[in-house]
Amino acid sequence: SQQGEEDPQALSIQEGENATMNCSYKTSINNLQWYRQNSGRGLVHLILIRSNEREKHSGRLRVTLDTSKKSSSLLITASRAADTASYFCATDVDDYKLSFGAGTTVTVRA
Amino acid sequence: ETGVTQSPTHLIKTRGQQVTLRCSSQSGHNTVSWYQQALGQGPQFIFQYYREEENGRGNFPPRFSGLQFPNYSSELNVNALELDDSALYLCASSQTGVTNEKLFFGSGTQLSVL
Numbered sequence: 001s002q003q004g005e006e007d008p009q010a011l012s013i014q015e016g017e018n019a020t021m022n023c024s025y026k027t028s029i030n031n032l033q034w035y036r037q038n039s040g041r042g043l044v045h046l047i048l049i050r051s052n053e054r055e056k057h058s059g060r061l062r063v064t065l066d067t068s069k070k071s072s073s074l075l076i077t078a079s080r081a082a083d084t085a086s087y088f089c090a091t092d093v094d095d096y097k098l099s100f101g102a103g104t105t106v107t108v109r110a
Numbered sequence: 111e112t113g114v115t116q117s118p119t120h121l122i123k124t125r126g127q128q129v130t131l132r133c134s135s136q137s138g139h140n141t142v143s144w145y146q147q148a149l150g151q152g153p154q155f156i157f158q159y160y161r162e163e164e165n166g167r168g169n170f171p172p173r174f175s176g177l178q179f180p181n182y183s184s185e186l187n188v189n190a191l192e193l194d195d196s197a198l199y200l201c202a203s204s205q206t207g208v209t210n211e212k213l214f215f216g217s218g219t220q221l222s223v224l
Contacts, residue, residue, distance in 0.1 A: 004152075031210050035215075040198055040220075041218065042216050042217040043153070043200065043202075043215040044112075045213060048212055050210070090152075092210070095208050096143075096160075096165055096208060097155045097158070097168065098155065098213070100145075100153045102150070102151055103152050
């Protein structure tokens, strides 16, 4: 079973626009991570946010975490064609196991 | 590009056969985790190996087994293959295996069971 769920399942935007996707989870966490996957290849780590953090930035990425609502959001600003990918949130189920959601597929149109 | 390599990249097997997938971890990492990703789904945790010992297991039957070698490379073995085992198998390495650090994923092995 997957603890996290991303919303929406798919997103199509114009190059230069912002993309926002959300992740909801069920049990308390110590940290939450976001990963990107291009065309069924390996996942690439984007950002990790700890439960005592509310917001984190990395380049064009902004992640927020609301532990009271058990939700997180990933914002990609000024999107590029290269941002076309699937994005997954992952939460720590225990000390060693990450639980991934089903992902949001983002398509950036030129 | 991570330093995690997986082989083979693609594999076709028939139901009932056995398969071995291989993973070389990134230099300096002593932990390897294996994930199964079905089409259109997120990765599902199979198990993790830390310093050659199984450190945790997900909800997978015993026919899924693994090994980690002294150089920290790892193998995933699946016996008695079933059609539902068709998936992308991903390995990920990390320094200590705890979930407060990021994982470095390989490009995966696409397994098709006919």
